Amino acid sequence: MSNFIQFYALLEFIVHLNILEMKKVIIIGNGIAGTTAARWIRKLSDYSIQIISDESDYFFSRTALMYVYMGHMRWQDIQVYEEHFWSKNKIELLNQTVIHINESDNSITLRNSTKLNYDILVIATGSKTKFYDWPGLQFKGISGLYFKSDLEYIEAHSPKINHAVIVGGGLIGIELAEMLITRGKQVTMLVQEDSYWSNILPKEESKMVSEHILQHHVEIKFGTELQEIFASESNEVSSIKLSSGEIINCEYIGIATGVSPNIECLKHTNVKTNKGILVDKNLRTNVKNIYAVGDCAELQFTNDGRKAIEAVWYSGRMMGEVVAHNICGIEMEYEQGIWFNSAKFFDIEYQVYGYVPAKAVEGVESVFWQHEREDKSIRIVFDSRSKIVIGFNLMGVRFRHEVCDKWIQDKIELVEVVQDISLAFFDPEFSRNYSSNIVDVYNAKFNTKIRAKVNSLNSVLHFLKIKA
Amino acid sequence: MTISNGIMKGLSLAFGLLGLSIFILSLFDVFTYFHNGLLIFSLGFILLGVLTYCKYLYGGKLAGIKNNFVWQKSESNRGIIGIIVSIILTAFYVCLYWYPEVLGKSDIQNTGLIRLFDPLSLSLKNKVASEWFVYGVLYTFAILVFGIKFIIKYRHNRYQVLRTISVIFFQLIFAFLLPEFMLRMNLPYNDLKNMWPLNYYFFDQWNINNFFDAGSIGKAMFYFGLFLIFIGSPLLTYFYGKRWYCSWVCGCGGLAETAGDSFRHLSSKSLTSWRVERILIYSILLLVVVMTIGVIYSYKTGSQYWFFINTASLRSWYGFLIGAAFSGVIGVGFYPILGSRVWCRFGCPMAAILGIQQKYFSRFRITTNGGQCISCGNCSTYCEMGIDVRAYAQRGENILRASCVGCGICSAVCPRGVLKLENGSTDITEGRRSNKLSFVNESEVKLIQLK
Structure with missing residues (x-):
């Protein structure tokens, strides 16, 4: 009898091991959050890991897109790991679009109709540029600066640009301005407030940056907003009208009025969302075996004065580490810590x-x-x-x-x-x-x-x- | 704005070519009358060309990192201009080492390019110029001129400014002027800072004889050389890392940091290159040690062979392959193709020794600032030694690599203030490695281990 119990225990142990090894993790999104999660899952386990993204073949530093345009680096330089990194760490990369998540049978459907099963799904789809419904948004010559495709668009459109208008005075706005200035374009920034990034920076610092921007020959229009976009006969942007009524001729409009969580692929699922995907302290969504990290996650708990969605590189990285621990059986709570x-x-x-x-x-x-x-x-x-x-x-x-x-x-x-x-x-x-x-x-x-x-x-x- | 910029660029090119044209014309013996003025005219116009180019690049702009279009410009992206420059440099080195007569060297009466330098040589040391004198002048001039450009480029960074003043000083005074004056005073021609094993002929019989024939000053120089090798250099490396030599004093480093600055990003960052680097550099270190022992052995015993090694033949092969072909022809000639530190990274036995000291017995490290890294890649891209700095920085690790020459450019180009070159006796890496979370500290994400 005792032999039988021992045998049973051994059997259970083996089965348990097998289950551990066979767990299949799919991560949607190859940004900093998704990639960090994958790296840490690999450190902590032998689970199979697939990262799916339709943006780029490899993980790259999104914050460095501007340096490629400015010629400081090539595309391959902002790819964070050499190619052998992925095979060495047994992380499978798929350049595909996820069109549906079927939480009822733990699977996802790709654009090419492939169905992939998962034991654990991590959603790390990041943000997308927030466009307000300005009249004329459908014309050519308008983009944000967030995706790889945005960089490619601006690059291809550059020869046509004489005068560019940047809508919004935040971090992306100033990056766009710097990029275009290095290419000798005339740049006008539209800033809603009366000083650069004054909803974040204290008065003196905001003033310092505003003056610095001017020294770089960027024109800033404070207290103005975009009202309407006009186009030429070929549907290319030709000018804009400001809230002040002023008309500015331009060939390109950079939209930098912020980002919002990119959660399209969760439509028709039971995953609860608000602005982002709602997650608990362990970064779990309301649906079993589905987690969300990075820009697309909305925390249901926050420290005093902190936001529920903090769309910055660092939060994405920290969430990636935390979610990996939770997935690998080491329970860990995400706290925002000191900003x-x-x-x-x-x-x-x-x-x-x-x-x-x-x-x-x-x-x-x-x-x-x-x-x-x-x-x-x-x-x-x-x-x-x-x-x-x-x-x-x-x-x-x-x-x-x-x-x-x-x-x-x-x-x-x-x-x-x-x-x-x-x-x-x-x-x-x-x-x-x-x-x-x-x-x-x-x-x-x-x-x-x-x-x-x-x-x-x-x-x-x-x-x-x-x-x- | 663009028009005046275009004129400026054209003007700088015109000045530079005018200066260079004197060299080219002299190669074909166009001049018959020689005077210092001709050389000064030539060098002056090159200087003017570089200064005008600085004005074009940095003039009227705020101080800051200006690497715009480095990867688009033909001269700095292995484009056609880069290849042409590389060919000219390589050809010059080949002539210098093996066919100096092409440059006009002659035992009777110099002609060509070397003749152009006779007046300067005569006024410095009462002798006509040799090909090495020409090389010394051009080398020093290159460090000076491009050093000025570098200082203007990095004027907002005091580490860079001081470091560049230092390499200019050591090249101009120690490597160029002092040895020439010593020669004039019948003392051995010796660059005091040029240490064995970079200076692979230090223990050659003729060199040692030179020292000892020159009385007490000669002896002092010899003992100073020994002191540097065994005491001075290890101490300085212990306190400051190998940078005290490689990017503050050394002539090869000096040229790489100044004239080679525009090519620093061309160094390969791949893992394979790192492997090749370690095999090559330590093999050459071994070779130079064996060769030197052999030379000393032959000198002491008079025997031609040390074990089965023909010491004189090994010495001459080392001089040919490593001393000339690698450090000169490939080391400098290939700047626009392989980056500015090929010799320092793959070949220099001095760098190998200092690197081992730096890695295991030094207070130097590059510190990573908490969790601020955004993995952008500027540090790795602009590392002339091909170190993948980002790989460490993004994990919050400090950088302790044998090859790091401490140029500080990774820290300068970092947009988020993540890297700092520092010296300290405490081990900062303790507990940072292992399986620890990569962000700043645990308080950022509280570890609540329930199981």
């Missing part, structure tokens, strides 16, 4: 850590230093009452992510952060050290006489290691 982001506005690098309000907020103050001549500034945001540091906003200055993160996480007081600010400096060696400038601003504001400490890399590492 960080970065960008580059022409020549000004931008980094943000923690909470940096764009408009004045009751009970929140900041210590702000700006370089007299160069486009550089440092802002340390703190809670007025407790003096605890809650955020950093950097323009043209590089700060250490981990140090800022730890300061915010550990709720360190402003005075300590200011004295030790050199711990955070990450500019190349021999760059100017702005410690004393920040200390001066602090001393003037609080009428104190504190001094900046000198820190080496070893002090930084020591500081970070203290962390439990």
Whole structure:
């Protein structure tokens, strides 16, 4: 009898192993979220992995599309892995369109009518450019800058462009402007607000970037919106009308008014969506065995002041890692953590850590230093009452992510952060050290006489290691 | 805007060609009257051409990374201009090493290109020019002129500016002027910073004799050479990585960083190249060690053979294959095809030694800034050593590679402030590797392991 039990246990074990090995994961979308998920599933298991995308054969860095247009890199340079990476890691890539998800029998249907079964489905379909219903949107010469096909479109259309109009003043808008300026095009940006990206950037930083854009010979029209698009007889864009009534002749219109989750393929399924695909803390959708990550996922829980859809590279990467753990049986919850982001506005690098309000907020103050001549500034945001540091906003200055993160996480007081600010400096060696400038601003504001400490890399590492 | 730019570009080309035309005309013995003025006129116009080109590229523009259309321009994308430049450079090196008479070298009376340099040589050291003098002048001039261009290009980055001033200084003073003056004072011609094994003839009998025949100063130079090899260089490499030499002092590095800057992106980033690199560079290191021991052995014992090796023959083959063909002809001649650091990456035994030290006994590393990498690929693309920097940066790992020469361009071109060259005694990689999540720290995504 005991032999039989042992045999049964062994049998069960083998069956269990088999089931583990045979799990079939399909990931829709080969962006940063989907690819990170695949990489981590491979690290943690032997599951079969298929990534399906109809955008490109291989994963590429979406944020680097502009550099291909500007000739800094070739297409193959923004593909993140060499070809052998995929076969070595046994990740199968399919350049196909998913037209339907059949959750009733755990399968998907491709455009070529192939049906593929899955045990686990990860939806990582990202975003798409948000178009508002401007009259004339059907004409030729209009695009966003999100997909590979957008890059190809702008490239092919470029010879016809003399004057381009960019609608929207955000991250994609400024990238489009920089791209077109390098090709010697005349560029006009339409910005709804009265200063560049002023719903995100504090006033001074927003002003700095606005002026920098002008120095690059981009014309900006603040407080204006696109009203109507006109075309020539061949249906090519010829001019636009602004909300102010002004008419601008142009051959190209770049739409940069934001992105929205790309969730077309979920139509006719029971997967619950709002703006994006609704997911729980484990990034599961309401349908069993279906997960969603990245730009297309909408969190049903958020930290204070954080969005339910954070369409940035970094969130996609983190979600990919978390979902892989959950799929491989290691339960893990996704928390948004301390916010960080970065960008580059022409020549000004931008980094943000923690909470940096764009408009004045009751009970929140900041210590702000700006370089007299160069486009550089440092802002340390703190809670007025407790003096605890809650955020950093950097323009043209590089700060250490981990140090800022730890300061915010550990709720360190402003005075300590200011004295030790050199711990955070990450500019190349021999760059100017702005410690004393920040200390001066602090001393003037609080009428104190504190001094900046000198820190080496070893002090930084020591500081970070203290962390439990 | 475009019209004045076009004129500027044309003008720079005209100036440069005017300067170069003096060289070409002199090759065909067109000139009969020689004076320093002719050479100065020629070099001056080349300088003017490069400066005008800088004005065209960077003038009236804000400081920042300006790699626009690097992959579209014929000179920098292995296009027709690149190939022509490569052929001319290669031809020049072939003549220099093996057919100096084509350049006008003669024991009786120099002609051609070399004759053009006689006045300068005479005024510097009272001797007519040799092909090596011509080479030295042109080499130094190239580092100076393109160094200025590099400084203008990276004027917003103090690391780059200081580093370039350093390579110009070491080339101009240590590699060019000092040795010429020493020769004039009947001292051995010696580039003090040119260390064994890059300087593969350091232990040659004639070289050692040269030192010891020159009295106490000669001896001092010899012992300084030994000190550099065994004490100075390991110490500096321990504190700062191999960059103190490769991208701050070395002449080969100096040329690669300045004249070769426009070709840095052409280095291959593939895994295969990395494999080839490791096999080649360590084989050459082994070869130079065997050759040197052999040479010293023969010198000490008077025996022609060390074991079965004919030491003199090995020495001369090394000089021909590695010293001339690899470092010169391929190393520089192929700049526009294979990138600017082919010799440094695949061939230089000095770089091999410093690389081993850098990897295992050095405080140098390139730090990755938390989770800020967007995998864009600028760092890898512009790495002249062909290191796939992105592969490390996107995983939040630091970069500790033997081949890294610490030029700092990866950090400069990074649009998100992710990379920094640093020195420190603490091991930053501890616990960062292994199977850990790749973003900044666990607080970003709280690990709640329920099972």
